[in-house]
Amino acid sequence: MDSYKFIYKEEEKLIVGEVKNKRLVDYKDLNESKLGNIYRTRIKKFLPSLDAYLLDIGEDKDGLLRSKNRIKSLDKYADTIVEVIKDPKDHKMYELSEKYTLSSPYQVLKTNKNNKLENVHSSFYRTKGKDKSEDFLKKDLDILLKIYEELEKERNFLPSPKLLYRPDRVKDYTCDYPYEIVSNIKLPHDQIIYDPAFNPDYVSEISLDLSLKNKRLVERGDVSIVIDQLEALTVIDVNYKNVDTHLSKEDMSLSVNLKALKEIAIQISLRKIKKMLIIDFLRMNKENRALLVNELKKVFEEYKIKNKIEGFSNMGFLEIVLF
Known part of the structure; x- marks a missing residue:
């Protein structure tokens, strides 16, 4: 399965999460929240x-x-x-x-x-x-x-x-979901596949992304991002690990920045990042900045991230408000 949701119960924990295109994009313990009780x-x-x-x-x-x-x-x-x-x-x-x-x-x-x-x-x-x-x-x-x-x-x-x-948080989390849902407990909900042996810790794509969830440095392929979560805002710094000598500096910056968008969206979703977000992309010209913002909007929409993109500051940082 490339995309699915899961429900996992272990003692007092009731973990739910979502894998999208073999990447973990959501993970939380429903029993931690009393909201709506x-x-x-x-x-x-x-x-x-x-x-x-x-x-x-x-x-x-x-x-x-x-x-x-x-x-x-x-x-x-x-x-x-x-x-x-x-x-x-x-x-x-x-x-x-x-x-x-x-x-x-x-x-x-x-x-x-x-x-x-x-x-x-x-x-x-x-x-x-x-x-x-x-x-x-x-x-x-x-x-x-x-x-x-x-x-x-x-x-x-x-x-x-x-x-x-x-409130039935499981039903709210799973209703009308278009892909498969797997659970290690029997639940009175349609489309849930019961698998008593299921454990997210033993699923490679889940365990790998969970290991990155709380790290400051996240490396994926040729791209690395550094995430600093402060009380009032979050700062993300985009870097590259390998230089492609076949590309000009401008084209290389655009290529790295575009590759970083998906990882940024995944980390925002996993870490539940809200409020002010500042992203320090590799420097680009005005035309490529506009292209990058358009692509970022598409990625945010794909990962259902509520946002307001304020634009690039005078110092070249992209400012975003997350809801």
Whole structure:
């Protein structure tokens, strides 16, 4: 298989990933994120400096319920239902909201300020749902409404905190995928090939790319790139290992830069690089810069990298914002 997705479970880890044209382009542990989980939780205290409630959700860290995500003022030690809308980073806490959402791979329902669902007949369709039939979306909506009803029944029960709902991240990750999906566990999803012996660590293209994932220097063929990930931005420096004496300096620079585009896209995807990106390509003339940017746009589209290319700076660095 040249292109496929995989699911691998080992103890508490649930690893998913994607191989595209024999290169690993995505790899993550779905159990690390609590994003989208819905909890019945108890208030611990109010933090005046943040205008936020501190809530115990029963996980490794507490959560913050800020005023903009609240429905109304809450009583001390009261229970409330919240959704995790942001995973914590470093020493921070989970960000929570009482205006929770329920979603499938095809549509999203959101509760309003009165804790009721928005108009269910005009639910927000996700990209994957825009081409689905009305009957399909109606059945999908009925499933979400049933989940909503069950959640509301839990509102005044005990104990708290308690996890009430976890989105089906595997289904969201695999739905409508056009190639094969392999897994070492049996799952109730179509098109998944069950292979109990599958282990990504023993697949050459996966293990090789995983070994490069956290390295500063990545070498592929005649091209090498150096990646420095800082807090506010990421810098990538493009270099070459072998000089082609048959090419002029300008043509050689263009050739190396074009070869580096695919590797840059793969590393962006694997490392989950966001925000400001600065790329130091080999120096080229204005015409070749324009050609390079056009090719980069195609590569970013191929690897589904959301971006805004700002252009070359006065110092010759290509500036990009990644989302």
